[in-house]
Amino acid sequence: MNARQDTQRPLPELDELQRLIARGGSQLDVSLLTEVTDGAGRYPLYALKLGNPDPQAPVLLLCGGIHGVERIGTQLLLTQLDALLSRLPWDQGLQQDLEHIRLVFCPLLNPAGMARGSRSNGKGVDLMRNAPHNAEEPGAWLLSGHRIGAWLPWYRGALNEPMQAESAALCALVNREIGGAPFCLSLDCHSGFGMRDRLWFPYAGSTRPLEQLGELQALMELYESANPHHRYLLEPQCHQYRTHGDLWDHLYYQHLLRHTDSTGQKPVFLPLTLELGSWLWVRKNLRQLSSFNGLFNPLVPHRQRRILRHHNSLFDFMIRAVRSWQQWLPEGHARDIQQQRALQRWYKDIERP
């Protein structure tokens, strides 16, 4: 693995990731997707795979740290990976799961931004506004993404410029890892919005229902019935705000475009975003307001530990849902019914232009 370079800023999450890579040994298939810079040091961007390497195996893709200041998302994934590596030698259930599915971790997507303590990457670009397409119905002016300059937050990058190295690396990874998979569930971990933890699904740039809404509704019902007292608010991202250049919107469009077969069959891809409700931590501890970091991450150790363990059942559920996707995924009429339920649940009050 790459040794730390002298000009790198301290980045404990990268140290922990490299420790886990060393610990995982031959169980982990590690790729260096690219290296990125913050102008001083260079930082590696890794993807780690566990489980069945068959391109046609179903995939659970777990991403974090795309906004550098939201460290808790990266920490959450590193904690999950650590726990999986601990269980693998003895847990036959997990071993069997991994014979059938592939886990792909990309826990530190914006290492240069995280090293700088900034939302954007080392070049000042917000990677979650960096995809090429514009929102069909943009929201608030700056927040929805702009091309004015990197000195303002939510900068998309210059028009007609290639995507940033981090965004391009994620797109290539998704295409490579889920291109042949009949089913993929992904979770991208963020923090910094609202009082509650949310599970968002596309679109971010449109109030239009996503194409595989029936499948998504079936997954949500499965989760809700298995976890009746769960903590998440489930909703399309457009319920809160709409943005240009959302990477998951882009990856979803690309996936459907590339992989729809001649009969119109599409492999199922359900991209979720976990948005941890950091305003609650701020309310409970106003000292969090005294630092930029405190707006996005828990500052008190007991709260950090609580957050890191709160989501265990979600990760456990996702592994089971991917392993058993053929048991619950609705088809034909059952799918249509789920689609109608989802339209009633989330879209009936949306006014579209």
Ligand SMILES: [Zn+2]
């Ligand atoms: Zn974020």
